[in-house]
Structure formats: C-alpha cells, structure tokens
Amino acid sequence: MAHKSKLPLQLLKKHFGYDSFRPQQAEIINQALEGKDVLVLMPTGGGKSICYQIPALVFEGLTIVISPLIALMKDQVEALKANGIAAAYVNSSQSNTEQTEVIDRARKGDLKLLYIAPERLFAADAEHFLKSLNISLFAIDESHCISSWGHDFRPEYRKLGMLKEVFSEIPVMALTATADKVTRRDICRQLGIENAVEFVSSFDRPNIRLTVSPGRKKMQQITDFLKASPGQSGIIYCLSRKNTEKVAEDLRNKGFSAEYYHAGCTPDWRSKIQEKFINDDIQIIVATIAFGMGIDKSNVRWVIHYNLPGNVEGFYQEIGRAGRDGEPSHALLFFSYADIMQRKRFIDESGADEEQKGVLRAKLERMKQYAEAQICRRRILLSYFNEKVEKDCGNCDVCLNPPKLMDATVLAQKALSAVARTGESVALNTLIDILRGSRNQTILQKGYDRLPTFAVGNDLKYEEWADYIMQMLNAGVMDIAYDEGHSFKLNEQSIAILKGQQKLQLANYISYSERQEMMNQKSVNIATDELPVDENLFVQLKMLRKELAYEEGVPPYIIFNDRTLRAMASYRPETEGQMLQMSGVGEQKMQRYGADFLKKIRSYVEANDLKPVEISLTQQANKPKVDTYEATFELYEQGLGAESIAEQRALSLNTILGHLIKLKEDGKEIDLKRFVSRKTYEKVVEAAQGLSLKSTDPLKPLFEKLEGQVSYGEIKMALTIASSKE
Incomplete structure (x- = not known):
C-alpha cells in the first residue's frame, strides 16, 4: 500500500530538486502506484530511472531493480544516497560478506531500492531469496535484452519470466531505451505482462546535432572537431580493439587527453579509466561499444562513431550518452562502404541461425540508409521507432545544408499502389522489380507481371528507386515488418497519399560518390548555443564541485550536473531560498552542498562588485524548515560524535565535519579537537x-x-x- 500523503511531485522536489516531471513520467508513476504492469520505452537521458525511483519512495515495501550493468548500479546507488534515499546493490563485484550485509538490510526494511544483477535471479535459491523480502515493485532495466528481436539479446534473460509466474500480484515495470514494435511485443510476452500499459516517449533529443561525414581522413576531421570544442568530454566508438588503441595514441600525440577502453583490457585498467573519465580527469575515451553502458555522466558533450554501427537501436543508444543534461551536444558518424562489408562479414560468420542473420542484415541496411539519407536525419531516427514528425529538425547536417527537393507524389503513388496490390507482402527487391518491369522467376511465379502497376516505373534505374523508396520509408510514408520477411506495410500516411489527400516531397537522387565530394567540402561544426552564464564563475563552481566530489568519493556530476551549475552561474543565488529555485537543487543537496556553493557565489559577487540578479521565489515552501547547521549543532550538544550525527542525518562524515567547522567559525562553542x-x-x-x-x-x-x-x-x-x- 502507498503512503498517499507522500505525493510524487513533492518527493521529486525534495530528493531530486526538480519542480515538474518530464513528459509521461507522472502518468507512468501513477500507473505503477495503482499496481499495474508497465512497459516504458524512453530514450537514453529521458528520465527512465525516475519512473521507478519515485514509486519506490511512495511504496511501503522494497523496489527490486534488475539491471545487467554493474557500473549503472554503483552510479545510481551513489546518486540516490546523495539525494537522501536508502539504496544499495548486490552483484559479483562484492564479497560474500558485503552481499550478506546488504541483503540483511533489505530484509529489515532499511532499504527503499535494491539493485541486483539478473544472474542473482538464476541461482537455485532465487525464489526463496525474493520471498524473504517485502517487495512492492520489480523494475527491469535494459529489458530489450530479453527479446531475440532486440539489438542486445541475451538468451538467459528469458528466465526473468519466472517473476510474474511466482509473484503474480507484484507489478512489473519493464524499461528500455531502444525497442521497435516487434521487440516491445516480445518483451511483454517473455515477461508475462501482455496486458501491460505501454508508454512510448518521444525519442527526440533536439539538443544533439546529427552529422554524417565520409570516412576519409578521419583523424584530421576528429582533430578539427576537437579544436572546435576544447575541453569538452566525449566518446569515440571504434569497431576493433586495435583501432581504439591507435586512435587514442594518435590523439595523445596531438596533445589531447585520451585513453582507450575495450574488452581485452584488464579489469583494473578498465575500472581505472572509467573512474578517471567520470571524474573529469580524462577528456576523451576511445572505446568499443562495451564502454558507456550504464554510465550516467551527464556532461558528455559529443559522441563520434569511427565506424558504422550494426543497427539503429545501438547507434541511438550510444549517441544518447551525449547531452544527458540537455545542453547542446553533437553526434558525428563516419561512413564508408568498407564498414558495410565488414559488418556483413561479421553477420555471415556469426553463430546465429539464418532467421536471426536475416534480422541483423535488415537492421544493418537501415543503419546504412541513415548514413546515406538526403532527408532530415532526425526524422529517420524517429521514424525507425514509429514516431512521426511533421517538420525537419533544423539541427542535422542535411537540414543545415538541405538538398534540392522535388514533388514525388506520383512517384510515391506508384510504389504504394504496388505494395497494396501485392497484399503488402513484398520486400524492397521484389517491389523494385515490379515497378521496373523485371520478368524474373519470382515475378512470373507470383503473377506480379499481370498487376496494373507492373513496369509503371521503368523510367528510373534500380538505384534511383531504392533511394526514393528508402526516403519514403524514412519519412514514415510506409512501415517495414522485419518479422514478416521485411515486407512493406501501408499506414495512414500511405492511404492519404494514395487518395491524393497529401502531397510528398523527396530529395532529388544524387549518387553516393557525388554526395561524398560535396560533404568533403563542408566542415564539421558543433552546436554552440549556451545559456547566458558567467563563464568565469561557472569554471570556479566546477572546480568546487570537483573538490567536493573527491571529498565525498563520488563522480562530480552526482554533486550537481553542468546544467545546474550553469543556472547558478547565470542567476547567482545568494540565499538558501534562491538556491532552491535552481533546477536540480533539492532539500537533500541543499543540506549537503548548498552552503559551499553559496559561499563561493557570494565571494565571487563581492570580488567582482556584481549586482544581484532578480530571482522569483515561487517555491518558498521548499526552504528547509530547520537550518542544516543548526540541526547538526543540536545533535553535537547532545554529546553525539561526528559519525553518529552523520548516520542520524543521512549525510556523509565529511559533510558533518564541514558543518562543525562552519559552526566554529560562526562563533558556536565547538571543540574541534574531539574529531x-x-x-x-x-x-x-x-x-x-x-x-x-x-x-x-x-x-x-x-x-x-x-x-x-x-x-x-x-x-x-x-x-x-x-x-x-x-
């Protein structure tokens, strides 16, 4: 049963510092609180974790979060603890003693969230273990792993279906950042939640600029790119381990802070490099796709794909590691046909069965189409996830350098009519053969040569038809069913065009070699729109954040993210009430870190003789009822030691020691020598x-x-x- 007095919005402000939910978060939370199974499809950086973390605070019992990403567990648990939330994790990185201690806390009811790896549920005692806990909700992150249609299928995840079989009354929330219709359907079936309420959030990440560039002179292009974005954190994804090491070495030789990361590195090396990156001690990571899974570093400003990814899902998830704080960011993809051939060879040599190989080839083809596209790239990405948009984004290389368009309504009607007359059962090659009038064996056996649409498009070459049909697909004019032989399917837009109710414009066909020459002449520019901030103050706040992060033993972005620091550097809050108006500053973080940041801001304002910035205090009720230092002082006067005060106040020992020093400086009778x-x-x-x-x-x-x-x-x-x- 939920504590109805604890309203989700109040908990959001108190623990996370946000005044409102992002789109669909409130609806998802309400469905979970009503005990319903939920499937959440939300892009990386879209706020998936809030969807189960807020219910966890409302429910009386424990929320079990199942995640395959050990790095994510540690990261999220640290962030939750920094926000004053009782959370812990159990995984293979811990000793048996450590795991036992965490499980004992869970059984005693001392935790609100427990993160566990799926493998823990595959153990012989899993059912007994779960039944010993007072569970209110199961949250399954990265749930696409359970589906063979997903881009990261793990067969053993099918065992997670036991949760609903054994605990039929406990709601399940399945979450993923990337899953098409077929994958979503399969996730629900495998988990036994066929009646789950499905939420598909917008996949649009408008702050990320999308660029594709020919895969020639890559290092020169990367160097120019980095010079245009000095000091910013980023990730370069390579297909091979050898390339990660070579690119990292070349960048270091050019004076950049860069290291490599791949599965062949020792665990100690990988752990060290990851820690340095999240702590802002390394600017650039050159890695295979293994890097970045579950890392919540919010100030990654760019992602470069040195090679073509194997599918759109993986590509979208990887570029989503940039700009999680909503600040302007960039995704650059290098594309060459050598990548296509290498990817096809990987598929051919894989151990997958023929059906699965067919799926992998089809998904690679869609990735290739994205790279070759002459229409808005964001529309292509969103269309892949069945999200239709009316306007071009204005923030991709195609929009910034638009191709010449033509009225393609009649051309589209020919193709759509052929799809309709074949019963929506043909794939690309057969559709083009019908339009061009080919009399091959398949056409004759099926009787397609007798269709009214046979040979109506014989004025165009195969390559032209392939390009136009792919543009139509990418524009959402029709859909493709991977689980039905990759056949084309009509949709509402298709019918409207066929009936003459809607016109369609497509880009004039240009061969890939011609486009390469044109793109080679264009430079790569990163989005530079910034909030009106005092950059010098912003730098000082970042330095303070890093020092506090070292003291707390957490990544800097767990203290405050860049967007929150930019808000501070813009509005320069000088009181606790004003500081609580900054997005990302909640009561818990105000208590932990607010005084240090206010002191820095006041000192900066005084040193530079700056005038106060008007801040509308719309949330006076959010001001802490008891001053955080006074609360510490009251416990000190009761004779408690620093560690006991820290435990009672759910703050770190370093924070309490800082309080005691401040109290002494303000004239309180504090014997610092005790500590x-x-x-x-x-x-x-x-x-x-x-x-x-x-x-x-x-x-x-x-x-x-x-x-x-x-x-x-x-x-x-x-x-x-x-x-x-x-």
Whole structure:
C-alpha cells in the first residue's frame, strides 16, 4: 500500500530538486502506484530511472531493480544516497560478506531500492531469496535484452519470466531505451505482462546535432572537431580493439587527453579509466561499444562513431550518452562502404541461425540508409521507432545544408499502389522489380507481371528507386515488418497519399560518390548555443564541485550536473531560498552542498562588485524548515560524535565535519579537537607546511601527498585548528 500523503511531485522536489516531471513520467508513476504492469520505452537521458525511483519512495515495501550493468548500479546507488534515499546493490563485484550485509538490510526494511544483477535471479535459491523480502515493485532495466528481436539479446534473460509466474500480484515495470514494435511485443510476452500499459516517449533529443561525414581522413576531421570544442568530454566508438588503441595514441600525440577502453583490457585498467573519465580527469575515451553502458555522466558533450554501427537501436543508444543534461551536444558518424562489408562479414560468420542473420542484415541496411539519407536525419531516427514528425529538425547536417527537393507524389503513388496490390507482402527487391518491369522467376511465379502497376516505373534505374523508396520509408510514408520477411506495410500516411489527400516531397537522387565530394567540402561544426552564464564563475563552481566530489568519493556530476551549475552561474543565488529555485537543487543537496556553493557565489559577487540578479521565489515552501547547521549543532550538544550525527542525518562524515567547522567559525562553542587525533593533526600540519597550504586553499594536493590516508574532512579540521592557533 502507498503512503498517499507522500505525493510524487513533492518527493521529486525534495530528493531530486526538480519542480515538474518530464513528459509521461507522472502518468507512468501513477500507473505503477495503482499496481499495474508497465512497459516504458524512453530514450537514453529521458528520465527512465525516475519512473521507478519515485514509486519506490511512495511504496511501503522494497523496489527490486534488475539491471545487467554493474557500473549503472554503483552510479545510481551513489546518486540516490546523495539525494537522501536508502539504496544499495548486490552483484559479483562484492564479497560474500558485503552481499550478506546488504541483503540483511533489505530484509529489515532499511532499504527503499535494491539493485541486483539478473544472474542473482538464476541461482537455485532465487525464489526463496525474493520471498524473504517485502517487495512492492520489480523494475527491469535494459529489458530489450530479453527479446531475440532486440539489438542486445541475451538468451538467459528469458528466465526473468519466472517473476510474474511466482509473484503474480507484484507489478512489473519493464524499461528500455531502444525497442521497435516487434521487440516491445516480445518483451511483454517473455515477461508475462501482455496486458501491460505501454508508454512510448518521444525519442527526440533536439539538443544533439546529427552529422554524417565520409570516412576519409578521419583523424584530421576528429582533430578539427576537437579544436572546435576544447575541453569538452566525449566518446569515440571504434569497431576493433586495435583501432581504439591507435586512435587514442594518435590523439595523445596531438596533445589531447585520451585513453582507450575495450574488452581485452584488464579489469583494473578498465575500472581505472572509467573512474578517471567520470571524474573529469580524462577528456576523451576511445572505446568499443562495451564502454558507456550504464554510465550516467551527464556532461558528455559529443559522441563520434569511427565506424558504422550494426543497427539503429545501438547507434541511438550510444549517441544518447551525449547531452544527458540537455545542453547542446553533437553526434558525428563516419561512413564508408568498407564498414558495410565488414559488418556483413561479421553477420555471415556469426553463430546465429539464418532467421536471426536475416534480422541483423535488415537492421544493418537501415543503419546504412541513415548514413546515406538526403532527408532530415532526425526524422529517420524517429521514424525507425514509429514516431512521426511533421517538420525537419533544423539541427542535422542535411537540414543545415538541405538538398534540392522535388514533388514525388506520383512517384510515391506508384510504389504504394504496388505494395497494396501485392497484399503488402513484398520486400524492397521484389517491389523494385515490379515497378521496373523485371520478368524474373519470382515475378512470373507470383503473377506480379499481370498487376496494373507492373513496369509503371521503368523510367528510373534500380538505384534511383531504392533511394526514393528508402526516403519514403524514412519519412514514415510506409512501415517495414522485419518479422514478416521485411515486407512493406501501408499506414495512414500511405492511404492519404494514395487518395491524393497529401502531397510528398523527396530529395532529388544524387549518387553516393557525388554526395561524398560535396560533404568533403563542408566542415564539421558543433552546436554552440549556451545559456547566458558567467563563464568565469561557472569554471570556479566546477572546480568546487570537483573538490567536493573527491571529498565525498563520488563522480562530480552526482554533486550537481553542468546544467545546474550553469543556472547558478547565470542567476547567482545568494540565499538558501534562491538556491532552491535552481533546477536540480533539492532539500537533500541543499543540506549537503548548498552552503559551499553559496559561499563561493557570494565571494565571487563581492570580488567582482556584481549586482544581484532578480530571482522569483515561487517555491518558498521548499526552504528547509530547520537550518542544516543548526540541526547538526543540536545533535553535537547532545554529546553525539561526528559519525553518529552523520548516520542520524543521512549525510556523509565529511559533510558533518564541514558543518562543525562552519559552526566554529560562526562563533558556536565547538571543540574541534574531539574529531581529529593528535597524530593525524601533526601529520596534516607537517604536510601542509611542506606545500605552504592554508585551510582556505584547495585540498587535493595535500590529500594526494598524504596518499589518501587522511580524509578530506579530517584535513579541513586539522588545518582549521592550526589556523586558530596562529
């Protein structure tokens, strides 16, 4: 049963700092709270996790989140804890003792969310394990893995169907970022949730600029691209391990901060590189597709595909790792026919059966069509996921350099009529043979040579018809059924064009070689639209964020994302009430980090003699009822130690030590010597003298000199005590 008093919107503001839900999130949450099974199709960066995290806070019991991505588990659990939410994970990276401790907490009701790997549910004791918990909701992330039609099919995931068989009364929420109609249908069937309420969110990510460039002189193109976007984080995806190492080395030789990542690297290397990337210590990762799964780094500004991906689903998921904070970002794809041939060879040599190989070839063909397209690339992506749009996006290379268009209504009517007269049963090659009047064996056996549409398009070459039909498909004029021999299907748009109720414009056919020459003459430019921010203040806030992240042992974006920092640098809040108006600042993060950021902003405003920025305080009720420092002081006066205060307030030890230092500076009677040993104090002071550091200087050099043996909180405490003696 849900606590009705805990309204989802209030929880969203309190824990996540957002004033409103994104499209469809509220509806999805309400369906889950009513105990209904739900299938959620939402693009990467679209806010899928909120859909089950908010219900988890409302439900009395435990929400089990099943995810194949260990990196994601750790990332999301850290983020949830930073937002004041009791969460933990169980996976193979932990010792048996650690796993037992987490499970005990879950059984005692101390957790709201428990992340587990699917493999844990395949164990012999899985049913007994789950029945020992008070479960309110199952959330299955990356649910496309259960379907053979999905781009990342894992046969063992079929076992997840046992959840509904054993726990029929517990609602299931299946989530995925990429799944076409066939895949979505199969997900529901495999999970036993055929009556699930289905939500398909818009796949449009308008902040990501889409560009395709010929795959020649790639390194020169990448270098020019990076010079146009200095200091920004990005990922370059390569098809082979060898290429990842070569490209990373070439970039380092050109002065860029870059490292490689692939399945052949040691676990220690992969872990180290991933940590450096999410902590902003490395700018560029050159990787195989294994990298990025489950990483919630919000300030990745660009993604480059060095080689053509094998399918649109994977491509869309990978470019979705850019611009998760909504800021302008860029996706650049290099395309060459050598990639097509290599991909086809991989398919031929794979162990898949012939039906599955056929699916893989068809999906590769759609990826090729995206790369070759002469119409808005975003419309092609959205059409693939059955999302129809009326206008071109204006933020892809085709829109920015539009081709010449022609009235193709009659041409389209010929093709659509042929599809209709064959009973919507033919694929591309047969359709073109009918239109061009070919009398091959298939045409004659099927009697297609007797159709009224036979040979009505013999004035066009095969390549021209293939191009125009693909443009029609990409524009959503008709659909394709992969599970029915890749046959074309009519839709509402098809009927409207056939009846003369709608006209259609297509791009004039241009051969690929001609387009390559034209594109070679165009430079790659990244979107540069920015919020009106004070860039110097933004840089200082990023530095503060990184220092706090080191202290907390979390990635910088878990403190605040770039968009929130830009809002701070734009509006320069100077009070707690004003700070709570910044998107992404909730009560929990206000308590943890607000004082540090307010102090930095006030200092900057004073140093630069800046005037206050008017901020409309529309949410006065969000101001914390009790000052966070006073709350810490009250517990201190009760005789509690720093660790006990941290546990009671659900804050980190370093945060509490920071509170105590601030209280001392503000004149409160605080004995700081209680919180740092004499030995630690002397060690810190000695090291600080060697570096000529004061308590107000950045602490990272000192932390590193002490080899991490002393926490940031203790370092601050020792330096503050030393400063008071001067």
